[in-house]
Every structure is written in C-alpha cells, then in structure tokens.
Amino acid sequence: MAQILxxxxxxxxxxxxxxxxxxxxxxxxxxxxxxxxxxxEFADREDWDKLQLKEGDAVDFLYFxxxxxxx
Amino acid sequence: MIDLTEEQxxxxxxxxxxxxxxxxxxxxxxxxxxLVIGAGGLGAPVSLYLAAAGVGTxxxxxxxxxxxxxxxxxxxHFTADVGKPKVESAKExxxxxxxxxxxxxxxxxxxxxxxxxxIRDYDFIIDGTDNFPVxxxxxxxxxxxxxxxxxxxxxxxxxxxxxxxxxxxxxxxMFKEPPPPxxxxxxxxxxxxxxxxxxxGTIQAAEALKYIIGIGNLLTxxxxxxxxxxxxxxxxxxxxxxxxxxCGTSPTVTQLIDYEQAACDLKH
Numbered sequence: 001m002a003q004i005l006x007x008x009x010x011x012x013x014x015x016x017x018x019x020x021x022x023x024x025x026x027x028x029x030x031x032x033x034x035x036x037x038x039x040x041e042f043a044d045r046e047d048w049d050k051l052q053l054k055e056g057d058a059v060d061f062l063y064f065x066x067x068x069x070x071x
Numbered sequence: 072m073i074d075l076t077e078e079q080x081x082x083x084x085x086x087x088x089x090x091x092x093x094x095x096x097x098x099x100x101x102x103x104x105x106l107v108i109g110a111g112g113l114g115a116p117v118s119l120y121l122a123a124a125g126v127g128t129x130x131x132x133x134x135x136x137x138x139x140x141x142x143x144x145x146x147x148h149f150t151a152d153v154g155k156p157k158v159e160s161a162k163e164x165x166x167x168x169x170x171x172x173x174x175x176x177x178x179x180x181x182x183x184x185x186x187x188x189x190i191r192d193y194d195f196i197i198d199g200t201d202n203f204p205v206x207x208x209x210x211x212x213x214x215x216x217x218x219x220x221x222x223x224x225x226x227x228x229x230x231x232x233x234x235x236x237x238x239x240x241x242x243x244x245m246f247k248e249p250p251p252p253x254x255x256x257x258x259x260x261x262x263x264x265x266x267x268x269x270x271x272g273t274i275q276a277a278e279a280l281k282y283i284i285g286i287g288n289l290l291t292x293x294x295x296x297x298x299x300x301x302x303x304x305x306x307x308x309x310x311x312x313x314x315x316x317x318c319g320t321s322p323t324v325t326q327l328i329d330y331e332q333a334a335c336d337l338k339h
Contacts, residue, residue: 064250
C-alpha cells in the first residue's frame, strides 16, 4: 500500500498501477473527456496504458468543459 | 491620455479609489478593446461588467438569437428580447449601462475564415462559447496572433478557467484536440446551474481588467476549477507542453481548423 495524490487529495493505492488503472479505480466518467497530468507534466493518452505510477506521485484529472454560448 | 469628465470621475470613483487602479488604471480601461466571443451564459456577465467598468470598445460575436431557454442564465438578455439577435440585445444593455462604450457587433459564427480578422483589433479576448470546435479555434487563433485570452467552461455545477498570455500554457497544452463529438455534453444537453455562469464569467471579466490595468497575478499556467456544490475552488498548476500541437517546439497545427460540430450540439 502506498499513497499518491489524486486531484490534490491523498489516495491509498497498490502498485503496480498504471494511469489507465487509476482512471478505472476512480471510476472516471467518460475517460475520453479527461486530460491527465502526472507531477505537473501532461501524459499523452497513448501512454496511459504503460505509464507506471510511483509512491508520492501527484495526478490531476482535467476535464473538458463547455458552457457559455453557442456561437 | 483621456481627460475624464466630472461625470466619469463620479461614475468610476470606486475604481479610482483603488490604489492599484487610480485615474491611470481607469484611463487604461477606457482605452482598452476587449472581444467577447459568445453572448451567452459567460459572455453575458463578462459584457455587463466590462461595460460597467468603462472598457472603451467591446466587440461581441454571436450568430444566435435569444431563446426562452437562455434566460435562466444569460442575464444580459431579457424576456422581451426573445427572437432578437443576441449581439443586438447585448449591445442595447451595454449601452444602457454605459453609453461611453463603443460596441462592435459581429452577427456571425466565429470561424477559421474570419477569426484572425476579428481578433486583430482587440487587446484581450474572452472565450464565452460552449462548444469545443470554437474553443480550439479561439485558442489557435490567439496563439498564432499572439493575443491574450481568457478560457472559460461550465458544466452542471462546475466551472473552469485559465488565462493565456503569449508564452504561457495554452488550451492545447492541456487538451490536445477536441473530444470525440458524441462524448461531449454541453449546457444544452447536460444542464447547468445559472449562477455558475455568473461565477465563472465574473472571474473572466476580472482577469481581463487585471490584464488591462497590469495588476496582480493572472491565471496563467494555472487552471482554476470549482464545484459549486461543495464550493471548493482548486488551482491546478499547468505547464506549457513542449509537445503542444500549436505552441510546442514542433507544431503540427499551423492553420486554423474548423472542427466538426456534433449534430446534437447545434440545437438549443
């Protein structure tokens, strides 16, 4: 068991853990609408399957948001 | 330099009283030109506050007419405006608040063939649109033209915004390309609490004014997100991405793109 930060909140996880697995673990709604940063570096979607997280990593999920006006 | 009249000094007295603004800052505001793309949920509060602040020229771009379902959050449009072009309705309210403002209206879609022409004359751009094709277009056009802009997005009870200046992280640094059209919920599909549009729009207006006056720290290289259900605000540091398709070291987006709009997004 180890700790990482997910969207600024501590989360206890078990390694090995890839970004894809973390997304599943957090039941992220519509992963195609999410962009992922690991330790303030953007992780390419194509790399999520093989990108292994480490103890203390800070992961941020950024969501696409529309809103405003139809222009 | 503008010589403020007695009436203007009174009108803007609460700005002038601020040490960081003063007469000098107010003059900067009165000389500024801001473009608001989308006269909807975000564009409404942005335009109202910029007009009240005395921004010299406000451009408003929107190809839509006011719909009854807009009034729940688009506070610049009134019941009697239903059916009227949003840019006309917005212009009337802007001038009613502050007749000193010059308003330019663009009753058209913001698209790849007019984007650079329209933004050329403005100092700061507000993204108040709700669809991803135009959000990407605004980002790319501003990056290419070296224009600062404020990005804004709202959904259900949440909002997010950041400010781009030339050289800082852009929208594509965070989101490489638009999501697949079918996956995209917009306000019209997912719903939004009307007041969220006001919360986010006033942040965008404050960023524009800060930029114009040259004070404080802008939301550059930071993405502000909030959830109104918990009233938790969070600022995520974002770094300019060297692999960014438009502002990275070897850009692949070198021309403006009109991405396809999901058919379901075109309805109200």
